[in-house]
Amino acid sequence: MAGPATDSPVTVIFDGKAATTSRAQVRGDDVWLMLDELPSATAWELKPEGVCRGETCVPLSPSQKAAVLGDEKTPNWFNVSEFARLIEEPVAIDQQERVWYFGPPGWEWKSRSAGNAAPDFTAPDLAGEQHSLRELRGKKMLLLFWASW
Amino acid sequence: MTIAADAGGRDVVEPWIQAASPSHLTLLDPELAVASLYNVRNVPSAFWIDESRRIVRANDPIYVLRRDRATGETSRNETYLNAVRDWVANGSSSKFVADEAALEKRMPPASFSDMEAMASFELGVYLIRRGAPTSAERHFDRARQLAPDNWTFRRQAWSLSGATQETIIRAIRDPAAPAFYPELDLGD
Numbered sequence: 498m499a500g501p502a503t504d505s506p507v508t509v510i511f512d513g514k515a516a517t518t519s520r521a522q523v524r525g526d527d528v529w530l531m532l533d534e535l536p537s538a539t540a541w542e543l544k545p546e547g548v549c550r551g552e553t554c555v556p557l558s559p560s561q562k563a564a565v566l567g568d569e570k571t572p573n574w575f576n577v578s579e580f581a582r583l584i585e586e587p588v589a590i591d592q593q594e595r596v597w598y599f600g601p602p603g604w605e606w607k608s609r610s611a612g613n614a615a616p617d618f619t620a621p622d623l624a625g626e627q628h629s630l631r632e633l634r635g636k637k638m639l640l641l642f643w644a645s646w
Numbered sequence: 647m648t649i650a651a652d653a654g655g656r657d658v659v660e661p662w663i664q665a666a667s668p669s670h671l672t673l674l675d676p677e678l679a680v681a682s683l684y685n686v687r688n689v690p691s692a693f694w695i696d697e698s699r700r701i702v703r704a705n706d707p708i709y710v711l712r713r714d715r716a717t718g719e720t721s722r723n724e725t726y727l728n729a730v731r732d733w734v735a736n737g738s739s740s741k742f743v744a745d746e747a748a749l750e751k752r753m754p755p756a757s758f759s760d761m762e763a764m765a766s767f768e769l770g771v772y773l774i775r776r777g778a779p780t781s782a783e784r785h786f787d788r789a790r791q792l793a794p795d796n797w798t799f800r801r802q803a804w805s806l807s808g809a810t811q812e813t814i815i816r817a818i819r820d821p822a823a824p825a826f827y828p829e830l831d832l833g834d
Binding site for chain 2 (some may be wrong): 635
């Protein structure tokens with residue numbers, strides 16, 4: 498794993514955003530990215546306190562560190578798939594197309610049906626203007642999901 | 647408020663919204679992310695949310711217009727509309743406000759396999775958009791295996807892959823298939 502990868506490009510999708518890189522390594526079903534590409538591809542970055550995204554930091558135990566960062570032979574690599582397992586993200590993989598899709602971390606999807614509070618969301622109208630459920634507090638609402646098909 | 651849980655996005659849903667020219671908010675959900683958040687398993691599906699943002703009815707399968715199979719005539723679904731009117735007038739004391747057990751049943755917490763189904767479905771949609779429909783089918787199949795009762799995923803996948811009417815009807819009528827819609831239980 499030393500040195501830049503020569504494999505064909507890999508696409509990783511985090512938060513619905515796809516990033517394609519030719520500097521990735523595939524080992525079995527796991528995808529490794531270089532540390533310098535981690536923030537742009539996943540919005541996560543390695544800091545002294547752990548793996549962080551905005552205000553959220555996931556500290557790594559020594560054994561987790563060994564699994565996510567590999568050993569001294571792989572100083573600049575990060576096992577994105579191992580990290581996803583650690584934070585309970587659902588994953589879907591297409592080896593043929595070389596695409597890795599990562600869903601939300603466990604603490605996000607586990608809180609979705611907590612109590613009967615309506616989960617907040619933000620979505621655009623036809624004009625592209627964003628609206629969130631939060632704005633409509635204080636009114637009764639009938640929320641209807643539909644589709645054209 | 648309506649939410650178009652449709653991967654076709656604006657191009658596909660805009661004519662429908664224009665034709666209805668509604669006065670309420672009409673939002674777009676091309677990744678079906680909001681639909682997944684609310685555990686929507688088929689459309690149409692309706693929720694009642696009260697002033698303090700609590701869900702008081704969840705995932706009701708409603709068509710406001712109903713078609714009589716025998717006569718072919720359409721009529722408004724007055725039973726459901728009356729329930730809505732009752733809730734508007736009586737709030738939390740309306741008899742149509744669901745109890746916790748009913749809510750839990752209609753909107754159970756997401757499981758890891760639900761989330762894996764969603765990841766597979768989203769990967770399938772991404773691959774369709776990238777021009778790899780054959781690869782997409784593998785992930786739509788996995789989503790179906792993981793969440794067999796999620797008709798939203800299945801119907802959207804059929805729409806994207808151009809499935810024939812015959813294929814769709816056969817799948818829906820399959821006696822082994824999970825219910826297409828839950829019962830609309832208004833407790834009367």
